[in-house]
Amino acid sequence: xxxxxxxxxxxxxxxxxxxxxxxxxxxxxxxxxxxxxxxxxxxxxxxxxxxxxxxxxxxxxxxxxxxxxxxxxxxxxxxxxxxxxxxxxxxxxxxxxxxxxxxxxxxxxxx
Amino acid sequence: xxxxxxxxxxxxxxxxxxxxxxxxxxxxxxxxxxxxxxxxxxxxxxxxxxxxxxxxxxxxxxxxxxxxxxxxxxxxxxxxxxxxxxxxxxxxxxxxxxxxxxxxxxxxx
Numbered sequence: 001x002x003x004x005x006x007x008x009x010x011x012x013x014x015x016x017x018x019x020x021x022x023x024x025x026x027x028x029x030x031x032x033x034x035x036x037x038x039x040x041x042x043x044x045x046x047x048x049x050x051x052x053x054x055x056x057x058x059x060x061x062x063x064x065x066x067x068x069x070x071x072x073x074x075x076x077x078x079x080x081x082x083x084x085x086x087x088x089x090x091x092x093x094x095x096x097x098x099x100x101x102x103x104x105x106x107x108x109x110x111x
Numbered sequence: 112x113x114x115x116x117x118x119x120x121x122x123x124x125x126x127x128x129x130x131x132x133x134x135x136x137x138x139x140x141x142x143x144x145x146x147x148x149x150x151x152x153x154x155x156x157x158x159x160x161x162x163x164x165x166x167x168x169x170x171x172x173x174x175x176x177x178x179x180x181x182x183x184x185x186x187x188x189x190x191x192x193x194x195x196x197x198x199x200x201x202x203x204x205x206x207x208x209x210x211x212x213x214x215x216x217x218x219x220x
Contacts (some may be wrong), residue, residue, distance in 0.1 A: 031206075042212035043155070043198070090154055094207055101144075102154035106198075 006091050006103035010058045013081055014111050021076045021106050023091030029030075030093050032074040033058070034066065036087040037105075041061070049074055050096075081110040114138060117199050117211040124218055128189045132214045134199030135181045143174055143202040144186050148195045149213065155198055159185075189218045 004025045013019055026033065033048040034056075045058030049068040063085055065077040074093075078085060091103040124130045136144075144161035157166045159166065160181055161173040161182050172185040199211035 026116040035210075040212065045207070047219070048207075086138055088152075099157045099160075100208060105152070107152075 003103050004091055004093055004103035006089075007105060008106060010107050012109045012111065015044050015082055015093050017081050018107050019078050019081060019108075021078075021089060021091075021108070023074045023076065023090075023103055023106070024051075024072050025074075025093040025101070026072065027093060027101065028071065029093035029095055030071070031096055032068065033100075034064070034076045034094045035090045035092065036060065036085075037090065046076070046089075060072070086110050113211075114209045115134055115201050115211040117197075117198055117214045119212060119214060121215040121217050124189060124216070126220055128218075128220055129185065129187045130189060130216065132199075132216075133141050134211055134214075134215045135179075136199075136201045136209070137180070137181060138201070138209075139177075141201045141203050144173075144197055145200040145202070146171075146173060146182075147198040147200055147210075149198055150195050151201055155210075158197070168220050186192050188217075189216075191218050191220065194218045203216055205219055 003047040007022045025054045030051050034046040035043045037043050044060045047066040086109050089106045092100050115136050143184045144196045146158040147155040148158045149155040161175045165174045174183045196213040196215045201209045
């Protein structure tokens with residue numbers, strides 16, 4: 001089944017404790033993105049990658065890192081999480097100019 | 112001005128009603144347009160692309176007006192299962208997707 005998977009789905013952590021949210025897609029898509037979704041603000045792009053070893057900042061990259069060592073994986077790293085990073089996070093993938101597929105979301109709470 | 116603007120709603124309509132949502136975009140060079148559907152606490156999923164000549168998929172009709180820079184979604188014969196948030200999405204020349212904040216639809220019996 002074609003899909004985007006994310007783990008964990010739910011995470012409660014404390015300020016400053018490094019965490020990684022994994023993302024994997026099995027559709028051989030070149031383009032992958034991370035978004036956060038907050039009430040009233042919609043989906044905002046954090047980082048994106050157009051292919052292996054090619055990453056770039058989106059609209060809200062501060063406090064986040066990503067890597068793209070393999071085509072299928074695009075982990076999101078929070079080196080020192082803060083409460084303002086409490087949000088619903090979505091990973092997504094697509095071929096350029098095509099339908100975007102989203103992962104199921106990761107609900108993160110930073111205390 | 113926001114790049115993509117939508118009325119947040121909620122639109123509360125009875126089953127069987129026809130409802131329409133509009134969305135405006137600011138970048139006249141935008142290349143392609145979509146409607147996504149998002150159920151509560153779930154991921155967005157593509158509902159339909161929007162073509163220049165307008166297009167229909169069952170009870171759903173999408174229209175694009177490039178001159179006025181808006182797109183619309185019409186839902187006929189609303190079902191309870193249509194209750195969701197509808198996201199307007201614009202693909203700019205750089206192939207970046209810009210999402211609206213969504214319009215919430217609630218269909219009641």
